[in-house]
Amino acid sequence: MTESHTLAAQSLTLAYGERIIVDGLDLVVPPGRITAIIGANGCGKSTLLRALARILVPRSGQVVLDGKALHARPAKEIARTLGLLPQSPTAPEGIVVADLVGRGRHPHQKLLSRWSERDYEKVAEALAATGITDLADRSVDELSGGQRQRVWIAMALAQETDVLLLDEPTTFLDVAHQIEVLDLLADLNRDRGTTIVMVLHDMNLAARYADHMFALRDGHLIAGGRPSEVVTDELIRTVFRLESTVIADPVSGAPLVLPRGRHHSPEPEHERGSGPDSMHQLEHRVEQVAELELSYSGGRDEH
Amino acid sequence: MTVMDAPPTSAPDVRDLVVGRRRRRRHRLVVTIVLAAAVVAVFAGTLMVGESFYGPVDVIKVIFGQTVPGASFTVGDLRLPRASLGLLAGFAFGIAGVTFQTMLRNPLASPDVIGISSGASAAAVFGIVVLSLDGPAVSLLALVGALVTAMAIYLLSDRGGFAGTRLILIGIGVAAMLESVVSYVLSKAASWDLQTAMRWLTGSLNGADWASVVPVAIACAVLVPVLLAQQRGLGAMRLGDDLATGLGVRVPRTRVLSLLAAVALLAIATAGAGPIAFVAFMSGPIAVRLVGPGASPLLPAGLVGSLLVMLSDLVGQFALDGRYPVGVITGVLGAPYLIFLLTRMNRSGGSL
CATH class of the missing domain: 3.40.50.300 (P-loop containing nucleotide triphosphate hydrolases)
Structure with missing residues (x-):
């Protein structure tokens, strides 16, 4: 512990x-x-x-x-x-996963010192914990967004901070x-x-x-x-x-x-109905969903 | 407790890691040794080959101060200072260039593209032609010129942060301005010959003597260790300043020390050999390609710089009809690469 x-x-x-x-x-x-x-x-x-x-x-x-x-x-x-994973770290072009994760050992290493036994163990542990052991020799550039995020987290794990x-x-x-x-x-x-x-x-x-x-x-x-x-x-x-x-x-x-937003509130008119009305409501909903998706993706781009 | 108690799942992983890392380390080591050997070989070749050929025995005798008829002058007074200046200036350009490129995370951000070499050059030529200075005073003035230029570029591009396309574009503008200063000063000095002019416009090893070698040698001896001591911190800063801070790197201190050392090396080498075109710019990317991306490129980039300058000087002197200063040859090599990177920057928005 x-x-x-x-x-x-x-x-x-x-x-x-x-x-x-x-x-x-x-x-x-x-x-x-x-x-x-x-x-x-x-x-x-x-x-x-x-x-x-x-x-x-x-x-x-x-x-x-x-x-x-x-x-x-x-x-x-x-x-x-104290370890930190910032929002958008940059990976040097072409670096392999094991070397990048190994950068997390920086605070445990002295100038010019080689990797110690413990450095290797901690990097291996971090790779295993994030499920990227198989990617160790791959270039970070080739990875998908999700894999890449796991590499960064593995690096933070290798730093061994509480x-x-x-x-x-x-x-x-x-x-x-x-x-x-x-x-x-x-x-x-x-x-x-x-x-x-x-x-x-x-x-x-x-x-x-x-x-x-x-x-x-x-x-x-x-x-x-x-x-x-x-x-x-x-x-x-x-x-x-x-x-x-x-x-x-x-x-x-x-x-x-x-x-809730302006188009949705838990009022009775949005409750499930039957008959000709419900078909109309369904179409209305589909429109609203499409609108929501549009505004959502717009907001994301802006971010 | 025995060795067998080690968790069986992680053991093979560690072994794979060790194997992979050893392989990459060995690759880097071999490349660095080969580069160093090539530098020594080309240096030796430069001493032996020329209008007249002198064997290794004669050359070694001259280096150790014995008098060999003919060779003492040709090798001792002409070729040795020329080769030494090429080796040292090339190394200084290479290591200073890659320091900038690493720190600003952009291969275009090399000091000869963003105008810092031009600053040193303009100050040096002003000192020589207008103020009639020589020796260490010129080196000092070049250093001041380079520092002032670096500060000016930094302040002009401050709003966009120290990295980024903005800094590079401003730097290119500043470089153009300072190069016109060099041309203006040279055109005002009627008594100056074409050779001197070429030296300050593109860089040249013609007329190299010990007086121009010594400041560069001292600068290398003092500042290269300073840069090498920063290389782990610089390596972490390639991941971004925030992450480097998180890893315990003192980012502002590393940045200031590396920038000052790189600017000083570059300025003093420029005062000695002129702004040899594109050596600072090309050495780093070539070195990175050779040693691989995980390693520190500082030392290999210095070696590549030495090789580029010495080989280009040999080509400029002997391979073509007519003699050309070294900067013309490196310029021919470097310009297409600059255009390639600029087109790439346009597409990818300037990141590495």
């Missing part, structure tokens, strides 16, 4: 130039748990994660790991405790691969006790996989707690400015958000 580490933000203020993104935020990441940070676009959730990973230097306040401020500790020492921060690890993946990645993270948390903090767009997946959630709006922490406490229709209204109905997910029991 891994020892538990405490990661906390203390009156953290983050800014890009003049623009203040996060203002005086305090939070404590629950050790040994999966934490999801949710919020609307531009609410500062990725910025917060970047600060927790010491990529962004705080304007004021500090991030504290095991009681010591991050900036006061040697970079490599932190990198043996805390792992991930910025939207499921973006650009189809739903099957999203579940696969999140299952992998859940395994990691269960088997090794790794503390996981991730920014997730999909609220329902966040509610299902996280033990703890933080909801952000305009750089302020609106709520923090178990998903069943945090995800309510009132909170969704506050955080996303969206009307919704929250029900229990029939698969996992976690809260499930059903957004």
